Amino acid sequence: MKKIIFDSPQCAKIRECEAPSCKADEVLLRMERIGVCGTDIQVFMGRNRYMRFPVTPFHEGVARVAETGSGVDHVKAGDRVTIRPIINCGRCYACERGHENACEDFNCLGVQSDGLGAELFSIDKRFVYPIAEECSPDEAVLIEPFAVGVHAAVRGKAEGRRVLVAGAGTIGNFTAQACMLLGAESVCICDLSEDKVEMAKRSGISVCLNSSGRTLTEVAQEAFGTFPDVIIDCVGAKAVLPQILELAGKTTDIVIVGNYSEPVLIDVATIQRNELNVYGNITYTEKDFLKAAELITAGKVYTQGFISARFSFDQAQEMMDFAVANRGVNMKVVMDFG
Ligand SMILES: [Zn+2]
Ligand SMILES: [Zn+2]
Structure with a gap:
């Protein structure tokens, strides 16, 4: 499979690499759509204070389940899902008090660790949420920013x-x-x-x-x-x-x-x-994320016209150059995995 790698400022490469495995309690995802946000632009420019090159970018994503590990029963192969990309430890002071977004080991996919810019991505089941089939990938990709x-x-x-x-x-x-x-x-x-x-x-x-x-x-x-x-x-x-x-x-x-x-x-x-x-205010809790998913999938959020440009997987470099050049006027750039 292929994945996108930012390895120096303003440089997006596509590399062939081994497909991730799907262990117990994990879900293997085939990415459908990702959204580019201000954080991704900071990472691309090498200006995010929490990142290190090389990194696979992106944290706003929609996918189809490719495979599930043992112990996963809330989703099955073929389901459309969204991903909550703030990976928290579940044990620290903040996590224990319901502020998992302020986790001491704060880890946002695509910043502190490799993100969703890959054809296949494997992740713990706790961060995967099924989305109604009627909710298009273009709408579902807005759940993460709406949760903010x-x-x-x-x-x-x-x-x-x-x-x-x-x-x-x-x-x-x-x-x-x-x-x-x-x-x-x-x-x-x-x-x-x-x-x-x-x-x-x-x-x-x-x-x-x-x-x-x-x-x-x-x-x-x-x-x-x-x-x-x-x-x-x-x-x-x-x-x-x-x-x-x-x-x-x-x-x-x-x-x-x-x-x-x-x-x-x-x-x-x-x-x-x-x-x-x-x-x-940092990102969102799981409760906020679920509320955002509920409001978006119920059609309560105005989402028309938010996607201002669309690129394919092999256009990672062009997409990021476009996102940088148009950051003042642009709403949301997405990648369609096709
Ligand atoms: Zn974002
Ligand atoms: Zn924590």
């Missing part, structure tokens, strides 16, 4: 509250949709890119605003006439966090979803004086 949105909405306690989501890329859009589906009173999303604002409007998000040339405080004023109850940062850029603290009212909940790659200078007194609650 579900977790952010849960962290921000969005239900019944006014939520501002900064950043309308795939994760921002999905976070805003998740907040609405989980019962937020109103949701405003903003971005500097008009394309992403338009996409947010098509997705049915209550208030979609272009934030170029103005502050988040001005955006929130237009949306709510005041400050929001919850602010979810899906940008992760140096200029954003100080603006969020500036905008926050008393006791606002702030959830940090965007990946900050460098330290940011903030006025901590703003957090202290206003009793702000700043929450970290």
